[in-house]
Amino acid sequence: MQPTGHIAPDNLLSLEAYSKWRKTHKGEVIAHRQLRSVPLGEHLNLQFESELTIRYQIQEMLRIEKIFEEEGIQQEIEAYAPLVPDGHNWKATVLIEYTDVNERRRELARLIGVEDRLFVEVEGCERVYAIADEDLDRENEHKTSAVHFVRFELTPGMCASVRAGAAVKLGCDHTHYPVHQQIRPETLASLAGDLR
Structure with missing residues (x-):
């Protein structure tokens, strides 16, 4: 699940491939997310997104909802991809x-x-x-x-x-x-x- 600069159906993992990837890499993604979380006072927490965190979120939604058809995959991408920072x-x-x-x-x-x-x-x-x-x-x-x-x-x-x-x-x-x-x-x- 390497960053490509653009999340698209053809560069996401299949449900089977993601299930295998997840077993060995979930901890790395959690650590990355924790590194990019900034508590602000006692009650606000800002979780700064990256291509990795959003790619993971999309893959998790596809896994949980068992989405494998292109239309459903595209809907998840459209919902989450705007949260990837774009360089500025x-x-x-x-x-x-x-x-x-x-x-x-x-x-x-x-x-x-x-x-x-x-x-x-x-x-x-x-x-x-x-x-x-x-x-x-x-x-x-x-x-x-x-x-x-x-x-x-x-x-x-x-x-x-x-x-x-x-x-x-x-x-x-x-x-x-x-x-x-x-x-x-x-x-x-x-x-x-x-x-x-």
Whole structure:
């Protein structure tokens, strides 16, 4: 399951081949995903996607749903492939995590708009705010969703700075969730690999 730069039906594994691949490589994918997960405060977690994480997600959906016909495979690709970064951005799944159901309900009502207040700040550059939920709106006037999909668009200069080793801050300036922190060097090294 090698990255190709483009996920297509002809470069995905068959269900049988994926089942064999999964037995020996699942741990590597989980470690890659953990490396690219950035907790932001106690209740937000950004999981930065890559071709590997999305390829794995598609293969898992095909396996679970036992999808082997081209139309179904194409639908899964169309659902997930837009989450692969394309050389000048980072894309992430944002999880808002509260274990207590009542606290979660209360906080999701307080955090309406939180996905639009997420930012990255490359050392020496302006903040870049997330572009959120481009596929569909995930909140209403009563609450936000516990899951969002965001994209951070970086300028060519920012991409070059990150590849050259600049520090990057991840943050949120929502009224009810102000927090920011440096992205760990090992995570940033993986994210730098997404940029051209």
